[in-house]
Ligand SMILES: Nc1ncnc2c1ncn2[C@@H]1O[C@H](COP(=O)(O)OP(=O)(O)O)[C@@H](O)[C@H]1O
């Protein structure tokens with residue numbers, strides 16, 4: 001099956017601190033765009049999950065193989081021209097550079113919300129390994145998108161559906177195609 005080369009579904013990385021709402025928004029966005037979704041948490045090694053569960057922040061070395069695996073997923077989606085959406089904290093510029101090296105056209109959506117609101121969301125979330133105690137470390141590590149990075153920031157304070165609409169507006173402003181279903185030929 002070949003895709004119509006005139007229309008290219010986007011590859012999107014939803015970034016931001018733990019608990020801000022990346023997974024919720026990314027899942028909805030993928031459905032809205034009609035593209036595959038992957039959960040970045042699933043790419044962590046068991047050792048990294050154990051570390052975070054114990055309240056210990058990851059190091060750059062811990063994050064390296066994780067980011068490379070997510071980069072491979074993005075590259076495969078890009079090469080297959082299926083597009084895709086993945087929530088991935090990608091807190092530092094150099095982490096995003098790893099993902100961009102794999103998928104140069106990736107669009108980064110930085111979700112933001114007030115500290116108290118993110119803390120509340122982390123505390124109320126059940127069945128997740130990430131403790132509320134790591135929020136301050138996540139915020140200290142965060143480097144917002146810089147000039148020249150494809151993407152932009154979106155306020156994740158409103159309800160998830162409204163946040164997705166803001167993301168679609170941002171992508172459309174940047175010239176990304178946001179209207180699936182994606183035509184196929186052959
Ligand atoms: N826009 C939102 N408004 C209110 N609650 C939200 C919103 N987005 C996510 N949540 C809730 O906040 C918690 C953290 O969301 P999640 O998507 O897991 O964040 P992240 O992937 O960034 O860690 C979840 O319990 C989720 O249901």
Ligand SMILES: O=C(O)[C@H](O)[C@@H](O)[C@H](O)[C@H](O)COP(=O)(O)O
Nearest residue numbers: 017018019023041058063089130
């Ligand atoms: O780089 C890191 O310190 C971690 O990977 C972290 O940033 C990431 O966010 C976790 O995967 C938690 O998962 P959520 O972001 O989905 O809460």
